[in-house]
Amino acid sequence: MSSCSGGSKLPKDWPRDILYLLSPSYSNALTDEAHKFIFLSKLNLPSNTEVRRVSGPHTNVKITPISDTFHPAHGQFGLFAGQHLSPDTLILPYLGYVHGKADTDENSDYDLSLDRDHALGVDASKMGNEARFINDYRSISANPNAEFRDISIDIGKGLVEKRIGVFVLSAGKSGKRAKGIAKGEEILVSYGKGFWTERLKPKE
Numbered sequence: 421m422s423s424c425s426g427g428s429k430l431p432k433d434w435p436r437d438i439l440y441l442l443s444p445s446y447s448n449a450l451t452d453e454a455h456k457f458i459f460l461s462k463l464n465l466p467s468n469t470e471v472r473r474v475s476g477p478h479t480n481v482k483i484t485p486i487s488d489t490f491h492p493a494h495g496q497f498g499l500f501a502g503q504h505l506s507p508d509t510l511i512l513p514y515l516g517y518v519h520g521k522a523d524t525d526e527n528s529d530y531d532l533s534l535d536r537d538h539a540l541g542v543d544a545s546k547m548g549n550e551a552r553f554i555n556d557y558r559s560i561s562a563n564p565n566a567e568f569r570d571i572s573i574d575i576g577k578g579l580v581e582k583r584i585g586v587f588v589l590s591a592g593k594s595g596k597r598a599k600g601i602a603k604g605e606e607i608l609v610s611y612g613k614g615f616w617t618e619r620l621k622p623k624e
């Protein structure tokens with residue numbers, strides 16, 4: 421795990437009690453099968469796989485306190501575009517604690533699925549990067565402007581690591597989203613209906 425907390429490389433408005441990550445943190449309880457799924461030889465990738473290199477802090481985004489009292493996440497933070505972002509651009513990876521079913525925190529509001537078949541998640545509740553501040557579009561905008569997609573990251577020695585990336589939505593067949601995300605616009609995804617139904621359940 422590569423991390424920095426308190427160093428000069430922290431993004432503006434980064435909370436003191438959350439560890440800022442430059443790469444994922446892995447649970448010691450991950451199975452061999454999970455490791456094989458996450459870490460792959462470049463030689464075994466389909467030829468059309470885009471292998472990427474990314475590193476934080478991410479200057480294309482801004483962590484911003486939500487001061488608008490009509491915003492449903494008022495008093496919290498959101499992630500905003502620091503520059504124009506074109507359709508289909510990778511904005512940043514979603515980093516956090518990569519874990520299996522055995523160490524899932526059922527109460528986390530920052531746990532994103534990495535792979536359903538292997539029951540793998542990325543939980544950014546205690547550690548993560550700027551992506552943990554992305555809000556859901558509901559009650560903020562008519563539609564999301566970004567989405568999560570699988571990405572392959574070059575980690576050297578001929579290996580790649582599977583992660584989740586946040587992408588600007590594609591322009592769409594009719595080109596209605598061709599403008600992408602404007603500088604200063606909030607980056608919004610859909611958490612999926614499941615997130616909100618879980619939240620509405622009484623806590624045990």
Ligand SMILES: C[S@@+](CC[C@H](N)C(=O)[O-])C[C@H]1O[C@@H](n2cnc3c(N)ncnc32)[C@H](O)[C@@H]1O
Binds near residue numbers: 492552
């Ligand atoms: C992954 S966090 C997003 C960042 C969060 N706003 C923060 O400052 O840490 C998810 C939490 O943000 C809030 N949130 C995100 N989108 C929301 C929305 N559309 N309506 C209400 N609350 C939202 C909820 O409290 C949710 O549990």
